[in-house]
Amino acid sequence: MTPAKIAPATGKLGVLTPGMGAVATTFIAGVLAARQGLAAPIGSVSQMAHIRLGKKDDERNPLIKDFVPLAGLDDLVFGGWDPITPNALEGAQAAGVLEEKDLAAISGELEGIVAMDAVFDQRWVKRLEGNRVKSLDSKLDQAQALMEDIERFRTENECDRLVMVWCGSTEAYQEPSAAHQSLEAFEEALGANDANISPSQIYAYSALMSGVPFANGAPNLSVDLPCMIELATRRDVPIVGKDFKTGQTMMKTLIAPGLKARMLGLRGWYSTNILGNRDGEVLDD
Numbered sequence: 001m002t003p004a005k006i007a008p009a010t011g012k013l014g015v016l017t018p019g020m021g022a023v024a025t026t027f028i029a030g031v032l033a034a035r036q037g038l039a040a041p042i043g044s045v046s047q048m049a050h051i052r053l054g055k056k057d058d059e060r061n062p063l064i065k066d067f068v069p070l071a072g073l074d075d076l077v078f079g080g081w082d083p084i085t086p087n088a089l090e091g092a093q094a095a096g097v098l099e100e101k102d103l104a105a106i107s108g109e110l111e112g113i114v115a116m117d118a119v120f121d122q123r124w125v126k127r128l129e130g131n132r133v134k135s136l137d138s139k140l141d142q143a144q145a146l147m148e149d150i151e152r153f154r155t156e157n158e159c160d161r162l163v164m165v166w167c168g169s170t171e172a173y174q175e176p177s178a179a180h181q182s183l184e185a186f187e188e189a190l191g192a193n194d195a196n197i198s199p200s201q202i203y204a205y206s207a208l209m210s211g212v213p214f215a216n217g218a219p220n221l222s223v224d225l226p227c228m229i230e231l232a233t234r235r236d237v238p239i240v241g242k243d244f245k246t247g248q249t250m251m252k253t254l255i256a257p258g259l260k261a262r263m264l265g266l267r268g269w270y271s272t273n274i275l276g277n278r279d280g281e282v283l284d285d
Helices: 022-035 088-095 100-111 139-156 183-191 199-209 226-235 248-261 279-283
Strands: 012-018 076-081 159-166 214-216
Touching (some): 012 022, 012 139, 012 199, 022 076, 022 100, 076 139, 139 159, 139 183, 159 199, 183 226, 199 214
Parallel strands (some): 012 076, 159 214
């Protein structure tokens, strides 16, 4: 087996988030606070977790960030799109996850992270209304506009690498359609304004076409489609994700294995999604 060769994480890493709501702004604020020494990066596997090497008795447990060539917090540059929020500061204030005292010292940096106009279609999130959206009717034109946004961000921020992380609201459920079965079919469907193509899929396509890895933080169909897998393979770009599990789903995935391990029966499982911030509102249609 040939050892993997991992290139050093040099230069700036741009992190682009479609969506600047509760998840994205809490993540961004946490990074900004941590790199100023204002707070510990609680919840960050890359920054706080250890990895065991060799046998247990070897006592070799370095931090992951010291063992794997990862980008440092100081090398991260943030950007993104949002149909409602003009910048990361207002997004964080509206979400209310962090208190004003947490935001005060980093408010200038957060305000400087301006959200680009979003690709938005209310049919996929019926309870939301967006007024900061790209005024383009053609989905192919929307994809091209996103690719232009990506390249402009890359150039203006002198980024060596980029990654896109979907932090938008969960889109309406759909089954894969004929438009999703191949890259050729998807691109034809883009040009035909196929109703089966969602905004998250347009973001994913634009990222992969730009050579940018895409991580999906929601359970809706995005990159887990034949067309996206084909594109990612052709471009040799990573794709990942099917939900962040930051709220109620995190609690369920923590508790459920314990109940199973102890063979404790359940008659039902009810959740009001109070940990999901805007998710409950979005899904209540």
